[in-house]
Amino acid sequence: MQGKTLLLGTTGQLGQAVQRAFSQAGKELVKELVTVGRDRCDFTQPDQIRQLVRNLQPQSIINCAAYTAVDRAESEPQLATTINATAPQILAEEAEQVGATLVHFSTDYVFDGHHHLPYTETDPPNPLGQYGKSKREGEQAILATCSQSLILRTSWVYGAYGHGNFVKTMLRLGKEREKLRVVEDQIGTPTWTGDLAALVTQLPPDFTGLYHYSNSGVASWYDFAVAIFAEARNLGLSFPLQQIIPIPTSEYPTAAQRPAYSVLSSQSLIQALDHIPPHWRSSLQKMLKNYFS
Numbered sequence: 001m002q003g004k005t006l007l008l009g010t011t012g013q014l015g016q017a018v019q020r021a022f023s024q025a026g027k028e029l030v031k032e033l034v035t036v037g038r039d040r041c042d043f044t045q046p047d048q049i050r051q052l053v054r055n056l057q058p059q060s061i062i063n064c065a066a067y068t069a070v071d072r073a074e075s076e077p078q079l080a081t082t083i084n085a086t087a088p089q090i091l092a093e094e095a096e097q098v099g100a101t102l103v104h105f106s107t108d109y110v111f112d113g114h115h116h117l118p119y120t121e122t123d124p125p126n127p128l129g130q131y132g133k134s135k136r137e138g139e140q141a142i143l144a145t146c147s148q149s150l151i152l153r154t155s156w157v158y159g160a161y162g163h164g165n166f167v168k169t170m171l172r173l174g175k176e177r178e179k180l181r182v183v184e185d186q187i188g189t190p191t192w193t194g195d196l197a198a199l200v201t202q203l204p205p206d207f208t209g210l211y212h213y214s215n216s217g218v219a220s221w222y223d224f225a226v227a228i229f230a231e232a233r234n235l236g237l238s239f240p241l242q243q244i245i246p247i248p249t250s251e252y253p254t255a256a257q258r259p260a261y262s263v264l265s266s267q268s269l270i271q272a273l274d275h276i277p278p279h280w281r282s283s284l285q286k287m288l289k290n291y292f293s
């Protein structure tokens with residue numbers, strides 16, 4: 001990252017992690033960072049997006065804002081599309097106008113999950129739900145509009161900050177219940193915001209295109225839940241929870257259908273940047289250690 005950087009979505013789990021990574025990366029980088037939340041730039045208000053970019057004239061824009069309520073998107077498809085596709089399109093138009101690089105994030109839920117090998121960037125997307133559909137439309141709009149854009153598709157994001165995620169939900173439920181039932185037939189890769197944010201601060205200025213980036217390794221939600229409690233207990237925490245029961249997706253109905261398999265291959269990015277993502281389990285350890293220290 002070089003020059004003035006506009007960070008959008010600062011209240012979200014990734015937005016906050018990116019902000020922190022900029023602070024950790026050094027004074028020069030953070031001095032040039034302008035953080036903006038929904039209060040100053042509401043993605044349902046195109047004029048606010050346009051005015052912000054025109055007034056600020058940033059060299060880079062990092063967009064961590066998104067509609068991320070996967071199930072609610074089934075009943076609010078228009079709002080999901082406005083925030084995840086229309087707003088990024090406008091952002092891309094404005095970035096192109098001011099000559100800024102646009103870094104944007106997308107999701108493993110653009111895939112239908114019928115694969116048995118990690119998805120690469122050339123595999124055709126086929127989202128199962130409205131969230132994935134809106135994110136795919138956002139990808140297409142950006143790639144067609146902004147010549148200096150980078151889209152990082154990632155998966156199963158969690159971190160210490162923001163409104164909530166699987167790790168925080170598990171830790172809360174583990175304090176309230178003796179038994180937890182967790183889906184075992186959806187396979188993906190948990191990705192820590194700390195790793196994703198560190199990558200963002202290290203991106204070369206001319207790095208553009210569509211890339212997959214997740215932590216390495218593979219897990220089911222059940223595996224992830226078991227690991228969360230094992231690692232938390234290793235840190236000395238105690239829970240009344242006695243049993244985690246693996247269940248099929250059919251026993252946990254949700255409004256949105258999710259891909260059964262959504263492991264992303266980060267090979268292209270590894271080769272391009274010589275950057276190897278840590279294994280999800282070691283990143284989980286790190287996150288929990290930071291969270292409870």
Ligand SMILES: NC(=O)c1ccc[n+]([C@@H]2O[C@H](COP(=O)([O-])OP(=O)(O)OC[C@H]3O[C@@H](n4cnc5c(N)ncnc54)[C@H](OP(=O)(O)O)[C@@H]3O)[C@@H](O)[C@H]2O)c1
Pocket residue numbers: 008009010011012013014015037038039041042043044063064065066067068083104105106107108135154155156157158162163164
């Ligand atoms: N979470 C995952 O498991 C996951 C997986 C794969 C990819 N991703 C992608 O990773 C990126 C970051 O996700 P995240 O997990 O950090 O999301 P998050 O924690 O839900 O944060 C979303 C951010 O978007 C902002 N936002 C929502 N509606 C807005 C609007 N109308 N105008 C302006 N800002 C608005 C939120 O602001 P408020 O605080 O005001 O609501 C918040 O800052 C997204 O592109 C997401 O699609 C996430």
